[in-house]
Amino acid sequence: MMQFARDGRREKMSSKNISYIQAITDTMWSEMEIDETVFVLGQDCGRYGGVFKATAWRSEKDGKPDLSKKMYDEFGPLRVLDAPLAENAIIGGAIGAALSGYRPIAEIQFMDFIDCAMGHIVNQAGTISFKTNGSWCCPITIRTPYGGGIGGGMTHSQSNEAWFCHAGGLVVTAPSTPRDAAGLLRSCIRADDPCVYIEHKGLYRAITGDVPDDPNFTIELGKGKVVREGSDITLISYGAMLHKCLSVAEKLESEGASVEIIDPRTLWPMDEDLMINSACKTGRCVVVAESHAAYGFTSEVAARVQEGAFWNLLTPIRTIAGPDTPFPFEPGMEAAYLPSDDEIYNSCKRALGDG
Amino acid sequence: MNSKKINQKQKKSFGVDQQTAFEVLYHPLLKARLLDERMVKLFNQGRFGGTYFSGCGQEATNVGAGVHMVEGDILAPSHRQLGAMVARGITAKRVLAQVYSTAESPDGAQQHPCHFGDPELDIVSPTGHVAIQVVLAAGSAYAYLLDAYRKGDVKINWDKDGIVWAGNWTLKKGSKLNCAFAFFGDGATAKGDFHESVNFAGIHKLPVIYMAENNIWAESVHVTENVPVERLSDRAAAYGMPGVTVDGQNVFEVYHAVQEAVERARSGGGPTLVECLTYRYHGHSMIDPADYRTDEEVEKWKKRDPLIVFEQVAKEDGIWSDKLAKETEDRINNEIEEAIDWVEDESTKPKPDQFIDVTFRDPKFNDAIRKRWEKRKNV
Numbered sequence: 001m002m003q004f005a006r007d008g009r010r011e012k013m014s015s016k017n018i019s020y021i022q023a024i025t026d027t028m029w030s031e032m033e034i035d036e037t038v039f040v041l042g043q044d045c046g047r048y049g050g051v052f053k054a055t056a057w058r059s060e061k062d063g064k065p066d067l068s069k070k071m072y073d074e075f076g077p078l079r080v081l082d083a084p085l086a087e088n089a090i091i092g093g094a095i096g097a098a099l100s101g102y103r104p105i106a107e108i109q110f111m112d113f114i115d116c117a118m119g120h121i122v123n124q125a126g127t128i129s130f131k132t133n134g135s136w137c138c139p140i141t142i143r144t145p146y147g148g149g150i151g152g153g154m155t156h157s158q159s160n161e162a163w164f165c166h167a168g169g170l171v172v173t174a175p176s177t178p179r180d181a182a183g184l185l186r187s188c189i190r191a192d193d194p195c196v197y198i199e200h201k202g203l204y205r206a207i208t209g210d211v212p213d214d215p216n217f218t219i220e221l222g223k224g225k226v227v228r229e230g231s232d233i234t235l236i237s238y239g240a241m242l243h244k245c246l247s248v249a250e251k252l253e254s255e256g257a258s259v260e261i262i263d264p265r266t267l268w269p270m271d272e273d274l275m276i277n278s279a280c281k282t283g284r285c286v287v288v289a290e291s292h293a294a295y296g297f298t299s300e301v302a303a304r305v306q307e308g309a310f311w312n313l314l315t316p317i318r319t320i321a322g323p324d325t326p327f328p329f330e331p332g333m334e335a336a337y338l339p340s341d342d343e344i345y346n347s348c349k350r351a352l353g354d355g
Numbered sequence: 356m357n358s359k360k361i362n363q364k365q366k367k368s369f370g371v372d373q374q375t376a377f378e379v380l381y382h383p384l385l386k387a388r389l390l391d392e393r394m395v396k397l398f399n400q401g402r403f404g405g406t407y408f409s410g411c412g413q414e415a416t417n418v419g420a421g422v423h424m425v426e427g428d429i430l431a432p433s434h435r436q437l438g439a440m441v442a443r444g445i446t447a448k449r450v451l452a453q454v455y456s457t458a459e460s461p462d463g464a465q466q467h468p469c470h471f472g473d474p475e476l477d478i479v480s481p482t483g484h485v486a487i488q489v490v491l492a493a494g495s496a497y498a499y500l501l502d503a504y505r506k507g508d509v510k511i512n513w514d515k516d517g518i519v520w521a522g523n524w525t526l527k528k529g530s531k532l533n534c535a536f537a538f539f540g541d542g543a544t545a546k547g548d549f550h551e552s553v554n555f556a557g558i559h560k561l562p563v564i565y566m567a568e569n570n571i572w573a574e575s576v577h578v579t580e581n582v583p584v585e586r587l588s589d590r591a592a593a594y595g596m597p598g599v600t601v602d603g604q605n606v607f608e609v610y611h612a613v614q615e616a617v618e619r620a621r622s623g624g625g626p627t628l629v630e631c632l633t634y635r636y637h638g639h640s641m642i643d644p645a646d647y648r649t650d651e652e653v654e655k656w657k658k659r660d661p662l663i664v665f666e667q668v669a670k671e672d673g674i675w676s677d678k679l680a681k682e683t684e685d686r687i688n689n690e691i692e693e694a695i696d697w698v699e700d701e702s703t704k705p706k707p708d709q710f711i712d713v714t715f716r717d718p719k720f721n722d723a724i725r726k727r728w729e730k731r732k733n734v
């Protein structure tokens with residue numbers, strides 16, 4: 001909880017250093033403690049704790065998982081439901097429960113399989129408010145792991161977030177750090193709008209970070225963040241690619257270029273002004289994502305930034321995205337498929353006019 | 356079943372008394388019919404746009420189930436459930452406001468005629484996607500189970516190793532659950548959504564009433580081209596729930612069958628699949644000439660019209676009253692005429708013209724969308 005020092009200034013909040021996936025588990029756990037109407041459903045979520053163990057153990061004081069008790073043991077089988085192998089039942093069921101007063105968190109085991117429940121997500125969840133003229137809401141959170149780089153092959157690696165941004169009526173969030181993972185997830189659970197919350201599976205245990213130890217810590221949906229300030233070029237990215245951008249920025253910095261990095265955090269509705277203002281300031285912009293180029297995140301951001309920052313741009317906006325093909329398995333091809341540090345670096349260099 | 360029920364079965368009206376018969380069953384039956392036929396006319400006169408899906412012929416099926424709904428029960432309709440909505444208590448004004456897309460429309464005129472609900476009565480506004488609402492009903496029913504669980508009224512029965520519960524629970528004596536009512540056609544049962552819903556509800560013994568309206572046709576596709584078994588209700592066995600087939604033209608029979616199902620569901624006995632044999636008189640929608648079926652088939656079914664069957668059964672069982680029938684009809688006609696005058700007047704007033712403000716619940720998201728909208732409008 002927040003503490004205040006005698007002089008009225010806020011003392012540094014206590015926080016925990018935890019992994020990205022731990023931040024997700026801890027947040028669900030704490031929300032389930034606070035609000036009885038929050039429950040979890042998904043394949044293997046209960047006894048097994050989820051295939052990635054996202055619905056398994058809460059962290060201890062040292063940030064490590066407390067292996068003595070799973071979420072299932074704590075909250076019982078009805079609130080951590082082992083759902084049948086049926087994506088329509090999971091999402092459609094979550095929607096029905098939401099309409100009857102609950103805040104379900106539905107897990108789709110891999111984002112690749114979310115297409116099975118598309119009608120429910122896009123045309124049911126995404127339209128409840130609209131078609132009741134704002135009198136009903138659909139407070140569901142759909143959690144799902146996305147992204148490549150783990151040898152998952154064609155149907156365990158996809159980044160399909162654009163489908164949902166395109167739908168009109170869904171909030172889509174993509175945290176890139178443990179802190180954002182916690183703050184955004186809590187906001188999604190508490191939001192009255194249906195939220196698609198995508199988790200980069202490559203980050204689950206690859207990164208750790210400080211997360212406030214506060215059961216009410218939220219991050220505003222729809223707001224991006226300048227994760228690194230700079231003045232020569234703007235890099236816009238999220239997920240695993242954001243971390244590549246961060247390391248490229250270090251290299252560019254050592255070569256004398258000042259790089260600003262923006263993490264949109266919420267992909268839809270997007271924080272357009274933040275990106276436009278940054279591009280206006282630096283005059284150069286590179287957008288990076290591993291999802292498909294065609295009609296995707298990079299194209300959308302480039303279009304909006306172009307419109308808003310045109311007269312301040314010094315060089316064309318560049319985009320780096322996954323190729324518009326299915327996702328390959330063979331490790332060499334997978335590595336080639338995903339945008340690399342070198343590609344990001346070269347693109348920035350070209351934007352900076354050096355090569 | 357106990358002997359009392361068997362005795363009642365000897366009467367085709369299942370022991371329903373005259374007052375109940377007219378107040379509870381005949382009134383919504385006739386109101387759905389008169390309102391429906393009126394809307395067909397109004398559509399053909401060009402009074403409203405889009406298209407219209409008539410439920411004429413299927414009123415008994417809808418009413419016999421809909422009247423069992425109580426406060427808190429969710430109704431998940433498809434596109435032909437005017438009867439169920441009327442039974443639940445929707446007014447002619449609310450229906451017409453929606454169909455005419457006036458400012459008073461329950462859905463703010465966002466949906467086209469016949470894909471509509473009424474949030475005030477817990478009637479879900481369905482998507483145009485056939486069968487999706489069937490899954491939603493299972494989810495609502497799961498919420499009702501959670502409601503009881505949170506109150507401490509649900510006991511979980513673990514297996515002997517203490518590992519699996521698999522929906523094995525018992526409800527405290529005296530505790531009652533809400534029910535979810537799902538309506539869907541024969542065609543919808545070919546969809547995976549149907550299977551996932553009944554499977555889920557079967558596993559967890561959820562309080563869902565599955566109302567399968569077998570009206571022989573799914574647009575132009577015959578039921579035998581959608582369903583490989585003769586009786587839709589036979590499928591229930593595969594999902595661990597009782598399945599019954601009833602005469603969907605006899606409102607008493609539907610009423611009785613659904614009553615049993617509802618009593619079971621509310622007391623923790625799980626879902627039931629109720630197949631109703633019924634028929635739609637008009638084409639699939641107003642633009643469908645329905646030339647895939649024979650006139651003889653239509654005439655055969657019209658001889659067993661729900662209103663005719665009601666009168667026959669009521670007369671046989673001595674509960675018919677010309678006077679009550681006339682009074683009911685007058686009452687309904689008054690409501691409809693008044694509602695039409697009202698809606699015709701309403702429709703001359705400014706129509707709803709905003710849809711952005713209701714896309715998200717959080718106004719700041721709508722603002723984000725509106726920014727671009729205004730840019731487009733103000734060029």
Ligand SMILES: Cc1ncc(C[n+]2csc(CCOP(=O)(O)OP(=O)(O)O)c2C)c(N)n1
Pocket residue numbers: 435483484485539540541542543544568570572573574639
């Ligand atoms: C997913 C989907 N596929 C196709 C359609 C087009 N469609 C609308 S109603 C219908 C037939 C439905 O038949 P049935 O379920 O028997 O209901 P009925 O119209 O007979 O009441 C079809 C194919 C649709 N609305 N949704």
Ligand SMILES: [Mg+2]
Pocket residue numbers: 540541542568569570571572573574
């Ligand atoms: Mg049909």
